[in-house]
Amino acid sequence: MRVGLLTGGGDVPGLNAAIRAVVKRGEGEYGHTIIGFRNGWRGVVDGFSLPLTRQHIRNQLAVGGTLLGTARYHPHASDGGLDAVLSTLESERIEALICIGGDGTLHAASKVAEAGVRIVAIPKTIDNDVWGTDQSIGFDTAVTIATEAIDRIHTTAESHNRVMIVEVMGRHAGWIAATSGIAGGAELVLVPEAPFDIDKIERFLKHRHRAHASFSIIVVAEGAVPAEGTSMHYETPVGKFGDIVAGAIGERLKAEIERRTGFDTRVVVLGHVQRGGIPTPVDRILGSRFGVAAIDAASGGQSDVMTALRGERVEMVPLSEVAGKVKYVPDELLSVARALA
Amino acid sequence: MRVGLLTGGGDVPGLNAAIRAVVKRGEGEYGHTIIGFRNGWRGVVDGFSLPLTRQHIRNQLAVGGTLLGTARYHPHASDGGLDAVLSTLESERIEALICIGGDGTLHAASKVAEAGVRIVAIPKTIDNDVWGTDQSIGFDTAVTIATEAIDRIHTTAESHNRVMIVEVMGRHAGWIAATSGIAGGAELVLVPEAPFDIDKIERFLKHRHRAHASFSIIVVAEGAVPAEGTSMHYETPVGKFGDIVAGAIGERLKAEIERRTGFDTRVVVLGHVQRGGIPTPVDRILGSRFGVAAIDAASGGQSDVMTALRGERVEMVPLSEVAGKVKYVPDELLSVARALA
Amino acid sequence: MRVGLLTGGGDVPGLNAAIRAVVKRGEGEYGHTIIGFRNGWRGVVDGFSLPLTRQHIRNQLAVGGTLLGTARYHPHASDGGLDAVLSTLESERIEALICIGGDGTLHAASKVAEAGVRIVAIPKTIDNDVWGTDQSIGFDTAVTIATEAIDRIHTTAESHNRVMIVEVMGRHAGWIAATSGIAGGAELVLVPEAPFDIDKIERFLKHRHRAHASFSIIVVAEGAVPAEGTSMHYETPVGKFGDIVAGAIGERLKAEIERRTGFDTRVVVLGHVQRGGIPTPVDRILGSRFGVAAIDAASGGQSDVMTALRGERVEMVPLSEVAGKVKYVPDELLSVARALA
């Protein structure tokens, strides 16, 4: 059997673990030929592919990024994209296609599945907002990097009596902010799920800096927004995809807080650092388990499904249940962040 | 309300996150007084306690170990131990007791609960074998440390054409071995759940080193045992608690492999390094969530229960369901380890 | 003997190692009383001090920041500042003052020494540009953090065909940029010592992305400037102290490169993350050695000197030789960065 494989969307650590698992299991257990497409759906459209063998995956388990390359290209969103995909899959005689990606890639995958292609998807996103799975590849590494940064900022904030704002990724859901905020002991965590009240923040900071503490760390997701009716001197972008620019909310919060409190405030935008480097064991294991489960499912004839972590088990969920939904941070986690501030 | 708190058994990273959460939530939300007992159950028996305040938990979130100290002492296993516990709890007017610990501590906790004390338990063990919860505090940090060690050994093994044996913790269940083996890309993973066949290992290594590879990494849990009927030249201890000595299985495997294959074989026993240092975000978050959930449960009148991670939720499970059971590594995880060797 | 101790300027990891060494050695070997001043020279002016004992330095060796706090205040630059310093030192009966700091703090120290106070200085600065010593406290940790960030960006840059700009600290000298650029395998390193030619950078990037590579990493010190006569569309600040704003040169380079080449270009400004967290062993050891050497020198009656690393030895250099000089990155190091691009 010839099985196609692609990675789409932003890269995250742990992708190579999944690629390696698909290749090792596909070759070793089933004797499949694994055809890797370069640069996500772009490579399928362009017919840019290579047969993946054990040689390609050697020493890749602990390497971040994706050895296949990736791109933010969605075939269903561009003229003739879908036809080009189907044409390549036919000429390459691909019997099943494993797609590793986030929201956009999964959406494209379900469109391709509708056209009759056997599709198994694997969720990855550092935002962790793919519905239907406890966790997506890349999230744990991003949280680890963000927490390390907050740990570092902690010591410098304490030495200088400052308000430090750490802006982390998270457009629609604040998973990284909530978890790294808890892990890093942040005083405030601002997430898209719960629009913030800048007046309350002002009161909190004034009270805290008057009362006892001499520094505060605020972790803010890039997609966090002020509550409606809140009057902010500086405009904040609203949470529509595409409107969110790295650094925007961090810089505006800084300006607003300095204006209102007069406290020395600094902002650190973690940016691309969150996407890179050595995957944590959790992401390597998740990638490995998802890779094995995906090739097993594809070999067993399943289609239009996604691998999902559910507690301690890896299960398959229908892509149709996943598409178009965002997995928000549950209230319990947000309330832990608040309780420990 | 006066709430007692203790940490028992071996220390693990993440305990201070739980202690901090109990104190912050207990004080901040409920106005409780938290009484910390030093050195586990030992401190309850001896009446060695101190009121824990925000001052004690400052800057402790990212610190390994336990600020309360711990000991491997079980009151129900020693004459008069249980009575002394009850007497201290009474004289200290403790209305609820939060016990953070593994197997032994939980067992003691359920005995104390039987005597009418309101008990809420929090599971911790780097072995991750507490039944009823997806994960226990300390496990993720231990896996991270073990994986880092395997990563390091990887580069040196490759440079020297060797068989490297890495012995990790895991008396009754091979969680650390299985997960760090997958994450580190080990060639063989040996766990207590699946007694190993030394003849097969010999054949595998000979085949592998003849065929293509020039090194092999074997990750072995300290509690791994040879299959019955296997003839090993060197004796291995059998998996009865107390018989397991750090380094024993690693050294014996090394001797056996060298005798059978002649390959240069080295062993690294990770030992106490696995228990220490900065907790990973996962363990800090788990500790924080369990701490909040435990004090909420105790304040709400629950007793004889343990906090448990179930998928994305924290739930309470009856201690009676947990006691005396071992959570083994599921087959899916073991088969992933095997598939990717 | 009563010995004063302060940390001034920006905080860096390794300060607590030096404080600990001064206290342990001062108490243990000489029986001195160590008086710590809070928040740098500010605390001397305000008489904000505390006797430092072994209790204060417990578990501080591996903690970033400074337990004494710090401030960017220079007594000689403000009316009556110097008099207030002398008055506090007299009323506190300080016989010797150990000042840990960078450029500004050392300058103030030499002014106070001129007024007859016994002064021993310890150099710290993540910029590593203090003259007279091979290395200053904090530099190695900053390089380690910057290199880690470049490593992470490497994997994501490779996956996406991008130009990535990493802006690191370094106002007057490009030590962090040069060393982390070499360690991280950057394609281009821009430092204040060697004004850059944007036309050459354009040609280099175009050639490289056409020829073979699909990504480039540029490490730029915040104080890097374009060569005179270079026409840049976007203005860059020139290297006068105070004009350098974090993020400025990075953002402008990004705009300029995108305008000239059309390549997708991203910028990461490491910022305060470089200052924080756990000191590397090198910084802990340097801090410890400098601390011991400083208290030994002060006890032996030396004054107006600074501890300095010279090869494998710690020596004392006259503060007068150090003041007002900047230690630039040597040509050999810059040429290694260029040779390995």
Next chain:
Amino acid sequence: MRVGLLTGGGDVPGLNAAIRAVVKRGEGEYGHTIIGFRNGWRGVVDGFSLPLTRQHIRNQLAVGGTLLGTARYHPHASDGGLDAVLSTLESERIEALICIGGDGTLHAASKVAEAGVRIVAIPKTIDNDVWGTDQSIGFDTAVTIATEAIDRIHTTAESHNRVMIVEVMGRHAGWIAATSGIAGGAELVLVPEAPFDIDKIERFLKHRHRAHASFSIIVVAEGAVPAEGTSMHYETPVGKFGDIVAGAIGERLKAEIERRTGFDTRVVVLGHVQRGGIPTPVDRILGSRFGVAAIDAASGGQSDVMTALRGERVEMVPLSEVAGKVKYVPDELLSVARALA
């Protein structure tokens, strides 16, 4: 010009940085052909070589181990070894040979140089005992790993009231023990340079555990020995090469301390973990600088020299000055370790 390149002795992190620098600089600046020999001198004897190009060194800068492989084989110590080396160098038309190694490799290199071959050596050893250079490749990474381990053991030791012994590498000189001991805040550091007095250790531990502290960390180099005349119940091997077995001194100290004090004592033998993994920035930079300097020296006609770090400069020292000498830990460093215990 055809330049040979080999790595000999035990592998350390940072070797690939040096290999990369030799290849990049050799090709880029001089147009040389670099011939890599596999497995140290073994590969020269066997004629096992490959032309090294930019392709081989891609993404190797941050990878531990050596892409050339290595072996502990010394041609001058085996019959016909030297002749075979000369014969291969002639048939391969090698005009200069760059040898990266420690003691043994450097000794062999000087023998080959005597036979008329142009030799430039690069020092590497995690023991840091090569004479003539402030630092050798691999040392900083080993110290970092050892310090991390001590940090981890610190938290677990504190929680349990124990004596923890950490055995690190260092046969003839105690560089890793002294530096990681200072960095990790060890209570005792035992090195080959200063034979230890077990009676003093006993008194120290008894005093310390009685007085105030509840745990002690002892860092011991594998080559540490008891002072003559000391009566130890358990034998310790004496510091003759070959007699030193990993774990021996650690285990014996443990037995002796438990016998004398009754304190619960645990030993961790770091072993091969110290050799592996990602090189620190210091080791990558040192490897890069040494590699560039070596190819420059070889191209300039120098021979029988070794690259050396002297303060901030890289210089060349005659191999004859280096051979047969051991660089011991200076007294200042040992006294800092003692002062801060």
